[in-house]
Amino acid sequence: MNEQAEPKKIKNLKILIADSNVFIAKTLHSILEAFGVRKIFLCHSLKEAEKRYYNTEMDCVFVDFMMENRSGIEFIKKLRTKPGEKNDPKLPIILCTGMTDRDTIFMARDAGVTEVIGKPFSPDQVLEKLENAVNNPREFINVDEFVGPNRRRRTLNRSDFTGENDRRKNALSQNNSGSENS
Template structure:
């Protein structure tokens, strides 16, 4: 029997200053039978929510003011008072150029989805973070999901280019 995902067991936090975008994500999640969704319009409020209650998945915009989605990722992945350094973070943003994708990846985002988005793209990322959790890497200046998605044969101890 194929595996299924029971989204009613999963809680979400949406961080976005665009209320329409937030409502659309909420409506899509509701259709997937998600019942526990919080949404906030700033990184500061996201911190407050996360300090107060556990959340399974964060969906955040990149472009926010005064703090950005990157600031939120930084706090979660490396903050001394982070409530959960390994929480999955999906960045859903119109800042879709490569420089933004790379920056988000190098700060520890779990999945990146460019706006405009389609429902299948969002769903695939939800499946990915729930059903295919990734190993985390802790190294000098990085703490976050393993950025090497492709599994390749390697001979060195750390799968680094320098090995």
């Protein structure tokens, strides 16, 4: 039987923010603080963030993509492959980026990020991404070539799908009626 884990309360999370961009980091910090999060660790360099990560148990990490000449991605890969003793390798990692082009998103996905949040972001986007990353995790893959959340998102029967023709749903109902008839 599958036991559903109790959703984590946002205010009880321990969150690491790694962003060299002072005002963006401050904005994110203020947003999280307004959400009631009490333990927020703000780091403006990757060295500082790494030290903090390996010495403190975290529930979620926000990393900026462009930090230190695009080293944010390398940092994420390191967290995934060498999670250390304090943290779970499945720890939700949210990439913050001002560049939301296809290549950047693919690079982030392949590095093992849980969610990507495009800059500029609003408080409701932060809340949505955070809740999704922490309380609605995707299956975790750990193989030689890739460590991270499943890169395929499950979209079957999405309640928020608003298009006219949901082909996945149609295919599923056709399959179901086929199996009932047989």
